[in-house]
Amino acid sequence: MRKILALIIATSLFISCGEDQDDNISSNANISFKLSHSFNDTAVTAENFTDLDLTNANGEVLNIERFRYLISRIELINSSGLAYKLKDYKFTDLAEIDSYNFNGDISIPSGNYTLKLIWGFNEEDNIDGAYQDLNTASWNWPTPLGGGYHFLQFDGKYNINTTPTAFNYHNGTARISDGVFEQNFVTIELANPIFVTNNTSIELKLDIAELFKNPNTWDLNVLDTPLMPNYSAQKMMQENIESVFNIGEISN
Amino acid sequence: MSCGDKESDANVYEPIPYNLEVPELFQQKLIAPLIPANNKLTIEGVALGKKLFFDKLLSSDNSVSCATCHNPQESFSDNTVLSTGVNGLIGTRHSMPLFNLAWNFDEKFFWDGHKFSLEQQALEPIIQANEMGNSSWEIVENRLQNHPEYPKLFKQAFKTSTITKTLVTQAIAQFERTLISGNSKFDRYSLGQETLTPQELDGLDVFMNEERGDCFHCHGNPNNPLWTDNKFHNNGLDATFTDLGLGAFTGDPNDNGKFKSPSLRNLEYTAPYMHDGRFATLDDVINHYSEGIQNSPTIDALIKKVNQGGVQLPTQDKANLKAFLLTLSDPNFVNNPQFENQ
Numbered sequence: 001m002r003k004i005l006a007l008i009i010a011t012s013l014f015i016s017c018g019e020d021q022d023d024n025i026s027s028n029a030n031i032s033f034k035l036s037h038s039f040n041d042t043a044v045t046a047e048n049f050t051d052l053d054l055t056n057a058n059g060e061v062l063n064i065e066r067f068r069y070l071i072s073r074i075e076l077i078n079s080s081g082l083a084y085k086l087k088d089y090k091f092t093d094l095a096e097i098d099s100y101n102f103n104g105d106i107s108i109p110s111g112n113y114t115l116k117l118i119w120g121f122n123e124e125d126n127i128d129g130a131y132q133d134l135n136t137a138s139w140n141w142p143t144p145l146g147g148g149y150h151f152l153q154f155d156g157k158y159n160i161n162t163t164p165t166a167f168n169y170h171n172g173t174a175r176i177s178d179g180v181f182e183q184n185f186v187t188i189e190l191a192n193p194i195f196v197t198n199n200t201s202i203e204l205k206l207d208i209a210e211l212f213k214n215p216n217t218w219d220l221n222v223l224d225t226p227l228m229p230n231y232s233a234q235k236m237m238q239e240n241i242e243s244v245f246n247i248g249e250i251s252n
Numbered sequence: 253m254s255c256g257d258k259e260s261d262a263n264v265y266e267p268i269p270y271n272l273e274v275p276e277l278f279q280q281k282l283i284a285p286l287i288p289a290n291n292k293l294t295i296e297g298v299a300l301g302k303k304l305f306f307d308k309l310l311s312s313d314n315s316v317s318c319a320t321c322h323n324p325q326e327s328f329s330d331n332t333v334l335s336t337g338v339n340g341l342i343g344t345r346h347s348m349p350l351f352n353l354a355w356n357f358d359e360k361f362f363w364d365g366h367k368f369s370l371e372q373q374a375l376e377p378i379i380q381a382n383e384m385g386n387s388s389w390e391i392v393e394n395r396l397q398n399h400p401e402y403p404k405l406f407k408q409a410f411k412t413s414t415i416t417k418t419l420v421t422q423a424i425a426q427f428e429r430t431l432i433s434g435n436s437k438f439d440r441y442s443l444g445q446e447t448l449t450p451q452e453l454d455g456l457d458v459f460m461n462e463e464r465g466d467c468f469h470c471h472g473n474p475n476n477p478l479w480t481d482n483k484f485h486n487n488g489l490d491a492t493f494t495d496l497g498l499g500a501f502t503g504d505p506n507d508n509g510k511f512k513s514p515s516l517r518n519l520e521y522t523a524p525y526m527h528d529g530r531f532a533t534l535d536d537v538i539n540h541y542s543e544g545i546q547n548s549p550t551i552d553a554l555i556k557k558v559n560q561g562g563v564q565l566p567t568q569d570k571a572n573l574k575a576f577l578l579t580l581s582d583p584n585f586v587n588n589p590q591f592e593n594q
Binding site: 050066129135226229 | 357461468469559
């Protein structure tokens, strides 16, 4: 009975996400997020990202020209397992510093939480052409590849000290064969405890170098472009993406 | 005194808000057009902007207007490689077509993006020696101020008959924001009102397919009917640059050779192509991406098969791509009497 009651409470709280929470909650906290980016230990910012010479796990020296990505269903989970969805989706362009920061759409009770998010869109949300802001950003994924939206657009050149060659590490729905597709999003749950009180800022760190390792050491000489229609490349990306995020500084 | 003010206020003409007609497809797919809060469209402001756009009085010798280089029948571009301004002076870049400008959310205008906002953009040609050739804006303001009609028209549009360059460019920008093109064959196909031929559909696949043309990363897609990303790219025109493009503006060598992606909508009417008008035909453009790519340090990573000179499209793919691109033509836009000098 207790389990059923907990389930009902959990369900009602989850459904109410995006709306004001229960009036009985005495101390609600507003959450802001700050995205930061690195390549291993090198900070990658809007100001420096086109100037960096970076070496991936396979030893290729590369430059970044463009790095844009989508995360969605950004939730904080409390110690009882209740989920508060703070943002439906967030599109970030490394070149646009204004896109690094965002606020949660709802306030939540103070307390301890963990962070959960989806890389890209899940099947329910990845609706072709449905999001005007993402369409305007030309973020769409081609219909013959399953439609919907890109999850990542990472363009640059590798072997820059010998024979600079382009790579287009683009991630989205995986095409198995003509008309047959496999969802390729990643559910990411970060175990780090986050104590939330009043106005809390959460730094979410993305390590770009992880895209090239763990578990798949990426050889750009073999997999540079085109990768969008390459099923196995898409699934390798999905595996590598699992480890790109970490929680950084929490400030209250 | 206060009674006099009230009477004066009561006599001030209130301009009528202009209802911008956003195409159905744009309403479905795109965020709302960007209209600056300090320059909302009014019927009087748009009409004044149109009159100014077509008026050669804005040039130093009364020989050219905005429309001279931005001809409605050519999708507000012109068919010369480089436009000719006053005294026969030639410009340095090809005239950009003008439409759907309120959906350029970065608001970076010109081929190299060096002006922020349409209003700022319109300030420049008036005093460029090889465009409208005036030695100062003050001369133009005085010329308009002494005109028999303009003071009254500014009064109706902006509640003041004192003509300034700010108001002149605001009026022109208002008119430019009404230049909306959203009724091509492909637009109607997207709305389920028309069908495409097998050739056009295969051309769309060439456009969207990373293994074929891969045009869509910079030039929109069926869900982005602007057919441009409004960003800046080096698309492999030259191995070395005589025009640095965006790099000359930002001073960043990483930006050298980058120019704004033009929209592919209405390209049937906008030849010649590229920032310097080097390609006379659409076939020349397709051949460039297929076999004519020149490598350089800033070439965009989205340009495929650079070491082979391009994406190597078979002849049939080129023909199909061209057939698709021509579905983006909007003859109703280039023949719209609302946009013509009357």
